Each structure stands twice: as structure tokens, then as C-alpha cells.
Amino acid sequence: MKKEKTYFVCQECGYSSPKWLGRCPSCGAWNSMVEEKEIRSLSGRVEIKTTPKPLHLWEEQRAIRLSTGFESLDYALGGGIVKGQVLLLAGEPGIGKSTLLLQVCEGFSKLYGPVLYVSGEESPSQIALRAKRLRVGSESLLVFPETNLEEILQTLREERPSLLVVDSVQTLYSSSLESSPGSVAQVRECTFRLSEVCKELNIPVFLVGQVNKEGVLAGPKVLEHIVDTVLYFEGERFNFYRVVKAVKNRFGESGNMAVFRMTGQGLEEVQEPSxxxxxxxxxxxxxxxxxxxxxxxxxxxxxxxxxxxxxxxxxxxxxxxxxxxxxxxxxxxxxxxxxxxxxxxxxxxxxxxxxxxxxxxxxxxxxxxxxxxxxxxxxxxxxxxxxxxxxxxxxxxxxxxxxxxxxxxxxxxxxxxxxxxxxxxxxxxxxxxxxxxxxxxxxx
CATH class of the missing domain: 3.30.230.10 (Ribosomal Protein S5; domain 2)
Structure with a gap:
């Protein structure tokens, strides 16, 4: 039987408390505690039993790198994307996150097979309009306008794409939770389950993350801990240059950057940033x-x-x-x-x-x-x-x-x-x- 639990969660840092507090004791934010109800359910999850072994008995798995189509972005990621890698791309509204990922999807679909683009913010017609401007027309690029997590996971298992793009993770919601999309519980649960399934199926995934007014990732800090790579998309919205910086990378060095130039036909990489x-x-x-x-x-x-x-x-x-x-x-x-x-x-x-x-x-x-x-x-x-x-x-x-x-x-x-x-x-x-x-x- 499903057990329902009510608690209060800080929308800034994810701190939870059984009672309402005016100020979060963890991050100090005022009036950020929101009541949430959660129904704990393990349906749809695959339990894999493992046993502890000495470190030298665990074999090192050689990572196979997949190209994004941009040489500088591959370098910033440590040589390319690894199968099952979970990447979080964050940036201000209008900076060009969707444009970059649409171009990555175009190249990825031609090299490695079908790509699934899950859109929770834009309609398919809006995406098609941008794709026409960017000259993106691959028949292997599948657009799926859906925000329900269970529907997305089911489609993911059926289609088995070479790459999954979710734009954005704050728009997703799970039916097992009663809180609204974008809440701490929803963001945490959706990210964890997407990461779990993508690693099981060896499908790399790009998650688009929103930023708050301070310029940092919106939602709980645990979001950055779950994913393998955190990329920040920086630059002035009304200037033509953009910088993608890897601030966390489990499959390569962090701190590397890729520089792009925004044009009427999309983003062009700058080979010599200096x-x-x-x-x-x-x-x-x-x-x-x-x-x-x-x-x-x-x-x-x-x-x-x-x-x-x-x-x-x-x-x-x-x-x-x-x-x-x-x-x-x-x-x-x-x-x-x-x-x-x-x-x-x-x-x-x-x-x-x-x-x-x-x-x-x-x-x-x-x-x-x-x-x-x-x-x-x-x-x-x-x-x-x-x-x-x-x-x-x-x-x-x-x-x-x-x-x-x-x-x-x-x-x-x-x-x-x-x-x-x-x-x-x-x-x-x-x-x-x-x-x-x-x-x-x-x-x-």
C-alpha cells in the first residue's frame, strides 16, 4: 500500500522539515518552505543486486567517446560524450541552449542514429521553425512534446535512441508525486529516474536546466550531484559570442571551455579562443x-x-x-x-x-x-x-x-x-x- 507523507521543502536548497519554517536553516532563504506530498513507489524501477568486491577486482571500463559535431565542445567534455553520460546544460533564458542542442542533435542523428528531443517548454511547430532557420532537417531527429516522466521513460525504452535531450528538466513531473512541476521533489525525482534508465540503456542524455536570478542553477543542489557533467552556457545575450564551460565532469577534466559565435544560421565554434x-x-x-x-x-x-x-x-x-x-x-x-x-x-x-x-x-x-x-x-x-x-x-x-x-x-x-x-x-x-x-x- 502506498504511503503518503507531507513535509515542507525549501525551494532554494532542498532542505526538508516536518513543519513549516519562516526561514530555511540550511541556506537562510526566507519564505521558501513549500508543503509537498509524496507517494513513495518503486514501480518501474529495476533492482540490480551487487556484492562488494576488492577494488583491484573491478575492471576498468574503457569509455567510447561519441562526437557532438563540435570539435571544441568535444574537447571541453574530455574527448566527446560517453554512452550513459548524464549532462546538465544551464544558462540564462535566450542565451542559445536550445539552439546549441538542436545543432548537436542534427550531427548526432547522422552519425549514430535516431535522437529523441523531449520538449516541455516549446511546441513542435516552434522547434520546426527554429530548425528551418538552422537548416536542421534530419529525418532521424524525433521531437516528443511531453512532460510526464512515465510516458517519457516508456518511449525511451521503445525507441532506444542514440541520444536523449530534455528541454527542460524543470518542466517534467512524475505521477508518483503530488507536487507541481519544477518543485524540489519533482526535479530531484525526475532527474534521478532519467539518469537511472539512461545508464541502464547506455543512452547519453542532455538535461537543460534553468537558472535563477543569481545566475546559478535553479532547484536543489543535489541536481548537480546526480548528473555526471555540468555545463554552463555563458555570455551576453545581445553579443555574438558564447562560452560553454565544464564546471563538473566525471569523464574528463573540469574547467575546459568551448567558445562559439552566434550567427543567423546558429552557433559556429571558434577554433582559437585566445x-x-x-x-x-x-x-x-x-x-x-x-x-x-x-x-x-x-x-x-x-x-x-x-x-x-x-x-x-x-x-x-x-x-x-x-x-x-x-x-x-x-x-x-x-x-x-x-x-x-x-x-x-x-x-x-x-x-x-x-x-x-x-x-x-x-x-x-x-x-x-x-x-x-x-x-x-x-x-x-x-x-x-x-x-x-x-x-x-x-x-x-x-x-x-x-x-x-x-x-x-x-x-x-x-x-x-x-x-x-x-x-x-x-x-x-x-x-x-x-x-x-x-x-x-x-x-x-
Whole structure:
């Protein structure tokens, strides 16, 4: 007999409580507890009994990679998609998630067989209209407008497609739950059961995830734990460039990115992201080149700083693609350790290309770009990276040699790096520094 249970679930983080609370004790969100009823049922699930064995007795399964049709996206995924892999693609509305996946489906259906595209947000006629614009017309691309999870799983077992796309997971609902689509319980249950069936049938699946106003994935955090790969689709909606970044990947390195250009016929991949981001650089005061890497391949980015006389009592500190709290620390270090004062200036920092940089290796680049703007003196073609400590010391970072080789490949002749990262490379003069004052002396 089915047992019904009522509880209250936080719609921000997924915390559950037997009674209503005004504020979630887990994430601190106010008025986020919603009553939900769940009917626990194991119907349709396959129970596979396993026994524990020593680690050396488990055989390593060699992953067979399937191409998405985009070379750069395959690289970001670690070489392609693996059978049974569950991928979550998240991005703001209108950024191009459905466009990208429709193009992936086109190439996938031609290479590996039928693809099932489950649409919960758009009607088939809307998808057909976009497909016509993108010149997507594969007969093996099956569109299924359905939001009921049980119907989708049944169709999945009958059709056995080579790829499943669900747009989006927040629109699905299971008949075993009484809560509405998009609730924490529904998102968690639908994702888990889809993942379970797709791994059983060795079918890779793309799940489209919505984002909230803070720019992070909507729904419970457990959603990101269930899936194998989390991809963020970034970029300005009204600009023509897009960046797909792998922030989690169980089948490859995380942090790799693929850069696309939005055109009237869809997305075109950019083979050389470094050249793309630096193609319009003019080298004015405040402009610094930083080799960014979170995965295995560095990408050269331009970091810009602008300082002007403050118009108000409290100077402004604005950033785009960089943590404003980190900027406040860097400005404090510059004032105390290098006597570069910005207390009466507005400071603006921008990472060109719409890329968000979180690694501490960008600290030195931001600091020297601010100094360059304050002194009104161009830095020139210098490659700069390093973490900045609160005492002004410049600390070592990872992948130093790979960053320098990427700069050398694009014609850079000089680089300012932490002393612990200084290496000898033919054709590149590497200047090692231990303190922020030493770095400033090289540019002024």
C-alpha cells in the first residue's frame, strides 16, 4: 500500500522539515518552505543486486567517446560524450541552449542514429521553425512534446535512441508525486529516474536546466550531484559570442571551455579562443593580457581597468567577470604595500569577452591593470599572472608552463610571473617577482 507523507521543502536548497519554517536553516532563504506530498513507489524501477568486491577486482571500463559535431565542445567534455553520460546544460533564458542542442542533435542523428528531443517548454511547430532557420532537417531527429516522466521513460525504452535531450528538466513531473512541476521533489525525482534508465540503456542524455536570478542553477543542489557533467552556457545575450564551460565532469577534466559565435544560421565554434578574445585589443593604459586556465588548455584574456576621479564621496567599485570583493582586497594591498592610492577614484574592472574568472592567478593582472590606469601608462605586450597575498607577496599558481607556452604561441616576448613559476623558455623573457612592488617597477 502506498504511503503518503507531507513535509515542507525549501525551494532554494532542498532542505526538508516536518513543519513549516519562516526561514530555511540550511541556506537562510526566507519564505521558501513549500508543503509537498509524496507517494513513495518503486514501480518501474529495476533492482540490480551487487556484492562488494576488492577494488583491484573491478575492471576498468574503457569509455567510447561519441562526437557532438563540435570539435571544441568535444574537447571541453574530455574527448566527446560517453554512452550513459548524464549532462546538465544551464544558462540564462535566450542565451542559445536550445539552439546549441538542436545543432548537436542534427550531427548526432547522422552519425549514430535516431535522437529523441523531449520538449516541455516549446511546441513542435516552434522547434520546426527554429530548425528551418538552422537548416536542421534530419529525418532521424524525433521531437516528443511531453512532460510526464512515465510516458517519457516508456518511449525511451521503445525507441532506444542514440541520444536523449530534455528541454527542460524543470518542466517534467512524475505521477508518483503530488507536487507541481519544477518543485524540489519533482526535479530531484525526475532527474534521478532519467539518469537511472539512461545508464541502464547506455543512452547519453542532455538535461537543460534553468537558472535563477543569481545566475546559478535553479532547484536543489543535489541536481548537480546526480548528473555526471555540468555545463554552463555563458555570455551576453545581445553579443555574438558564447562560452560553454565544464564546471563538473566525471569523464574528463573540469574547467575546459568551448567558445562559439552566434550567427543567423546558429552557433559556429571558434577554433582559437585566445585569438578571438584578443583580436580587438588596442593596448591602452589599463589593458593587461592574462592566460586563464581552469582545465588543461589556457586561454588568453584581456583584463581592463579604468580609474577616474570620483564624483561622489564614496568611490565606486564595479567589476564585470571578476569578484568585486577580491578587487577591494587588491586595492587595499596596492595602497598599503605599493603606495598606489585609489581612495578618491572610481575603479572599474572588466574581463573582455563575457568570461567570468574566479581563479586567484588573475590577481596580479588586475593589480597591474589598475596601476597602469592610475599612472596612465600602457603595459605593452606583457603576459601577467600570479596570486597576490595580503602582504603584497606574489604567490605561485598552477599550470605556469602551459600558460607561458600559450603566450609564446601568440607572439608574446615577455611575461611577469611569480618567482616560483619562473621557467626558461626559448623566445620568451620570463621576469620572476616576489612582491607587488617589483612587478610595478617593470611596467613604470
Amino acid at each position: 585569438a578571438f578574445f584578443l583580436q580587438e585589443r588596442v593596448g591602452s593604459p589599463g589593458s593587461v593580457v592574462f592566460p586563464h586556465t581552469e582545465g588543461s588548455k589556457p586561454v588568453l584574456l584581456e583584463v581592463q581597468a579604468l580609474t577616474i576621479q570620483a564624483l561622489y564621496t564614496t568611490p565606486q567599485r564595479k567589476t564585470q567577470g571578476f569578484d568585486p570583493n577580491r578587487l577591494a582586497l587588491i586595492l587595499a594591498v596596492l595602497e598599503k604595500e605599493a603606495k598606489v592610492f585609489t581612495r578618491d577614484r572610481d575603479v572599474f574592472v572588466n574581463v573582455v569577452g563575457g568570461v567570468s574568472v574566479e581563479e586567484p592567478a588573475v590577481d596580479l593582472a588586475v593589480a597591474l591593470s589598475v596601476v597602469s590606469s592610475v599612472k596612465d601608462k600602457p603595459v605593452g605586450d606583457l603576459l601577467i599572472f600570479g596570486e597576490l597575498g595580503l602582504s603584497g607577496e606574489v604567490r605561485s599558481v598552477h599550470f605556469a608552463q602551459e600558460r607561458l607556452r600559450e603566450g609564446l604561441r601568440f607572439g608574446f616576448k615577455r611575461a611577469i610571473v611569480p618567482e616560483g613559476c619562473r621557467v626558461e623558455l626559448q623566445g620568451l623573457e620570463v621576469l620572476g617577482v616576489r612582491h607587488i612592488r617589483e612587478a610595478i617597477e617593470f611596467i613604470i
